[in-house]
Amino acid sequence: MNRRTAFLTTLAVTTFLTLTACGSEEPDAPAKGSGKETLSTAPVSSAPASDGRPAVELPSDLSYTFDWPKTGDKEKDAVLADSEQSIKAVDQAIVNQNALDKAYLAYYEGEAAAQTEQFIQAYVDAKARVTGKYRYYNSAVQVRDGGEASLVYCEDQSKAFDMYLKDRKVNKTPVTENSYVLYTTQLRKNDKGVWVITKLLSERGHDQCRP
Numbered sequence: 001m002n003r004r005t006a007f008l009t010t011l012a013v014t015t016f017l018t019l020t021a022c023g024s025e026e027p028d029a030p031a032k033g034s035g036k037e038t039l040s041t042a043p044v045s046s047a048p049a050s051d052g053r054p055a056v057e058l059p060s061d062l063s064y065t066f067d068w069p070k071t072g073d074k075e076k077d078a079v080l081a082d083s084e085q086s087i088k089a090v091d092q093a094i095v096n097q098n099a100l101d102k103a104y105l106a107y108y109e110g111e112a113a114a115q116t117e118q119f120i121q122a123y124v125d126a127k128a129r130v131t132g133k134y135r136y137y138n139s140a141v142q143v144r145d146g147g148e149a150s151l152v153y154c155e156d157q158s159k160a161f162d163m164y165l166k167d168r169k170v171n172k173t174p175v176t177e178n179s180y181v182l183y184t185t186q187l188r189k190n191d192k193g194v195w196v197i198t199k200l201l202s203e204r205g206h207d208q209c210r211p
Contacts, residue, residue, distance in 0.1 A: 052192045052193070052194070053082075053106065054106050055103070056085060056103055057092060058091060059095060061131045062095075062131060062132070063133045063134070064133075064135075066135075066136045067135065067136065068084075068137070068153070073143070076149075079143065082107060082195040083151055083187075085107060086107035086196075086197055089107055090108075090120065091129075094120055094124075094129045094130055095130075097123070097127075098120075099118075104116060104120070107197060108196060108197050109190075109197070109198055111198065112185075112197045112198050112200045115200065127164065128164050128165060129162070129163055132159050132170075133159040133160060134156070134157065135156040136153055136154065136156075137153070138152075147189035148186070149186075149187045149188070150187070154181065154183070154206075155209070156180055156209075158175045161173070176205075180204070180205060180206070180210045180211070181203065181204050181205075182202065182203045182209050183201070185197050186199040
């Protein structure tokens, strides 16, 4: 599982952080050369707690577009809704610099929870977090008997970046085929009625996700 990352292989060799292997130069991007811009402090936006699910609060410099159309099936749509919140909950943990943040732990368990904790801890150790715009699309959800489900989807990281917390500088990187990631998740419905992720795999540059 490497949600949104080239992960820490590079960090282990050098001090250069490339946790989010994505980015593009937009009209408001910094001048070429530094590859960085300073992000001002932004107010917090929130999704309130509901039906036993935790509240998620994120800075307004993070935004999400879920191009996941409703299926009309109650359980499939619940899988999609809980998966949206699980993604945001991980980013809240990164923003909070807390690898044991309770919100994401409500949506991940077992192998997926352990891998996600390591992923978040990598940002904590590097004193960095995510910022920018994420888009999710090409979703395919299946629900099976016994309260199990699978969800396959794509993520567009071309407008998402890493921000260093010390100086609040954003590391903007060029768009490549690796800015587009295919995810395959396995989920189960827990005793609270929440669809939790038990396994999560990713593949960068998959032709199913590239524009």
